[in-house]
Amino acid sequence: MDQYSCVRKEEVMQIKTFEAPTAQKPLLLCFNENPFGMSRKAKEAAGRALEAASRYPFIRNEALREACARFMGGKPENIMMTYGSAEAIRASIEAYLGENPQVVVPELSYSDGESCALRNGLTPVKVPMGPDWSVDIDAMMKAVDQFEGSSVVYLANPSNPTSTITDSVKLNDWIRSKPVNTFFVIDEAYAEFVDDPSFVSAKTLVDEGFDNLVVTKTFSKIFALAGLRVGFAYAVPSVIEKVRRRVAYDIMMPIVGIEAALAEIDDREFFEISRLENRVARKILTDCLDELGIEYLPSQTNFVFINLKAALEPFAERMLAEHILVGRAFPPALEWCRISVGTVDEMKWFAKTMKEFRAKGWV
Ligand SMILES: Cc1ncc(COP(=O)(O)O)c(C=O)c1O
Numbered sequence: 450m451d452q453y454s455c456v457r458k459e460e461v462m463q464i465k466t467f468e469a470p471t472a473q474k475p476l477l478l479c480f481n482e483n484p485f486g487m488s489r490k491a492k493e494a495a496g497r498a499l500e501a502a503s504r505y506p507f508i509r510n511e512a513l514r515e516a517c518a519r520f521m522g523g524k525p526e527n528i529m530m531t532y533g534s535a536e537a538i539r540a541s542i543e544a545y546l547g548e549n550p551q552v553v554v555p556e557l558s559y560s561d562g563e564s565c566a567l568r569n570g571l572t573p574v575k576v577p578m579g580p581d582w583s584v585d586i587d588a589m590m591k592a593v594d595q596f597e598g599s600s601v602v603y604l605a606n607p608s609n610p611t612s613t614i615t616d617s618v619k620l621n622d623w624i625r626s627k628p629v630n631t632f633f634v635i636d637e638a639y640a641e642f643v644d645d646p647s648f649v650s651a652k653t654l655v656d657e658g659f660d661n662l663v664v665t666k667t668f669s670k671i672f673a674l675a676g677l678r679v680g681f682a683y684a685v686p687s688v689i690e691k692v693r694r695r696v697a698y699d700i701m702m703p704i705v706g707i708e709a710a711l712a713e714i715d716d717r718e719f720f721e722i723s724r725l726e727n728r729v730a731r732k733i734l735t736d737c738l739d740e741l742g743i744e745y746l747p748s749q750t751n752f753v754f755i756n757l758k759a760a761l762e763p764f765a766e767r768m769l770a771e772h773i774l775v776g777r778a779f780p781p782a783l784e785w786c787r788i789s790v791g792t793v794d795e796m797k798w799f800a801k802t803m804k805e806f807r808a809k810g811w812v
Contacts, residue, residue, distance in 0.1 A: 453722050461718050463489045467794035470772035476795055479774040481609065481639075481752045483673035484791040485726070487709060488719040491674070494712035498705045506704040513707045516714045517681050521652055521666070526686040529693055530702050534638055534667035534680030539565050540695035541663040541682055542601050545632035546571075549598025555584045557611065557782055559636065562603030581746065582754070582782060584608060584615040590623060593631050600628075605636035606651070607643060610779045610787040612748035617649035624654050624662055633662040639750040641671040641720070642727060648749070652683055660685045663692060668706075670751065671723050672713050677706035727751045730796040734788065737800035741807050752776070752789045757812065761786050767811055771802050 458464060462485045470476035477484075487495070501509075514525045521527065531537040542552060542565040552566035556575040566573035576592050579585035584604055593600045606615045624633050635651040652664050663684040669675035679702055682692055702710075713719055734753055738745050744756040757764050761778050764786060768775050776787030790796065806812045 453718075453725065457718070458722055458726075461488055461490075461716075461722055462486075463492070464792070467792065467798070469798070472772055475769075475772040475774050476791065476798065477774050478789045478791055478795070478799060479776050479787075480675070481670060481750070481787075481789045482675050483671055483723055483751070484730075484789075484795060485673060485723060487673045488713055488716055490716060490719070491709040491712040494708040495677075495705045498708035502704050504704075506701055506707055509704060509707045509711070510701045513679075513702065513711055513714075514681075516711055517666070517683075520714050521683050523652070523656060523683060527655060527683050527689065529682045529689050529696070530700050531680045531682060531696065532700070532702070533669060533675075533678040534636065534665040535561055536696065536700075537663070537665040537680050537682040537692075538562070538603065538634060538636060540692050541632075541634045541665065541684075542566070542603060543569065544692045544695045545599070545601050545634075547599030547630060551592075551596055551598060551600050553589055553592050553600055553602045555589070555604055555608070557582055557608075557779055558603075559605045559609040559638075561636070562634070565603075581613075582611045582785075583613065586615065586619045586623060590628070593628055599630040599632075601632050601634060603634045603636065605638060607639045607648075607749045609639065609750070610752070610776060610782070610785070611746050611754050612639075612750040612752050612787075613746050614643060614645055614648050614749050617647060621649060621651060621654060624651065624659060627659070627661055631661065634665065635662055636665045638665070638667045638670050640666075642724065642751055643749045644728075645749055655684055658685060660688050663688055668710050668713070671720065672710065673723070674706060674709055674713070677703070677709055679706040679710045726793065727790050730793045731790045733793060733796040733800055734790060737803055741803060741812065743803075743812065748790075752787050754782075754785055754787050757784050757786055759784055759812075764806075764812065767806065768802070773799065773802060
C-alpha cells in the first residue's frame with residue numbers, strides 16, 4: 450500500500466519522532482489538520498518569503514491564483530483567494546443573500562453556514578439528517594421549494610463532522626436544475642482525501658458554466674497550512690466578481706502563505722504521502738474500533754465520527770486527562786465523537802488509550 454520509502458518520507462515531510470503527549474504538548478485529534486505539518490519545501494519557501502515581506506505581494510498573489518486555477522482545472526478568473534476558506538464561505542453566502550433570504554444547512558454540519566446566517570440576523574434553516582447522519586438532499590430541496598424568498602444552501606462535501614460524502618448525482622442534478630432564487634455554496638475542504646470513485650466534485654458544474662454555485666477550497670487540510678490562512682473560492686467569473694464585492698477591494702494573501710502554498714500545490718509527492726499516511730493511520734483507528742465493537746461512519750476524510758453510545762463530555766474529559774484533545778460536541782449527534790486522524794504513531798497511541806478505557810469500562 451505504501452509506495453514511499455521512509456527516507457523519501459523523511460525528505461519530503463520532515464517527520465518528527467513521536468513523543469507521548471503531555472499537558473504542554475497534547476495530542477491534537479480535534480481540528481482535522483494534517484498531522485505532519487507543512488512539507489520541507491514549503492517551510493523553506495516560507496522562510497525565504499520573509500525576505501520579501503516588506504513588499505506588496507501583487508505578482509506572487511497572481512502566481513498563486515494561477516496555480517490554484519491549474520489545480521482545479523480552470524482559469525485564474527475562476528479563483529478568488531481568501532484568508533482560509535472560512536472567508537470564501539462567508540463572502541459567498543453574504544453575496545447571495547437576496548430579497549427575503551434564508552440560509553439552508555444540514556442540521557449536522559460544519560458551522561460556517563450557520564454562523565454566517567446568524568451574523569446576518571437570520572435563523573439558519575437546519576434540515577434534519579437522513580439515515581446514518583446522511584445529508585438529506587430531498588429534505589433540503591423541499592426546504593428550498595417551499596420558501597417564497599431567496600435561498601442560499603451551504604453544505605460541505607465530504608461532510609464535517611460525519612466524514613461521509615453526499616450522493617454526487619443527486620446533489621449535482623439538483624444544482625443543475627437551477628432552482629429559482631437559489632444559490633449553492635459547496636464546501637470541498639476535504640475533497641482531496643476522498644477515495645470513493647462515485648464522488649464528483651461540484652467544480653465540474655462550474656466548469657460547465659453554471660452560475661448558481663461557488664465551490665470553496667482550503668489549504669488548511671491536506672496542504673497543512675491552517676495557521677497561514679489560505680483558501681479560495683472557485684466559480685464562474687460573474688460569480689467571482691459578485692463575491693469579490695464582499696471582501697476587501699482585492700485580496701492579497703500574506704507572502705509567507707503564498708509561498709508556502711505555491712511550494713505545495715504542485716508537489717505530488719507531499720500530496721500522495723499525506724493521503725497514504727492518512728489512510729494507513731485511519732485504518733489503525735478503525736481496526737481498534739472494530740476490535741472494541743464501536744460503531745463509526747465510513748470515513749472519506751482525515752477524521753472518523755464514532756458512536757460512543759454515551760454522552761461525549763465524560764469521554765472528552767477523560768481523554769483530556771490523558772492529554773488527548775478530541776472533537777467538540779456536534780448537536781444533535783450528542784453521543785458521537787469526531788476523532789481527527791493523526792500520524793501512524795499517534796493513532797497507535799490513541800488505540801492503546803481506547804483499549805485502556807475499555808478495560809476501565811469507560812467505552
Ligand atoms: C468543512 C470545513 N470547511 C471549512 C473549514 C475551515 O477551513 P479554513 O481553515 O480554510 O477556514 C473547515 C475547518 O475545519 C471545515 O471542516
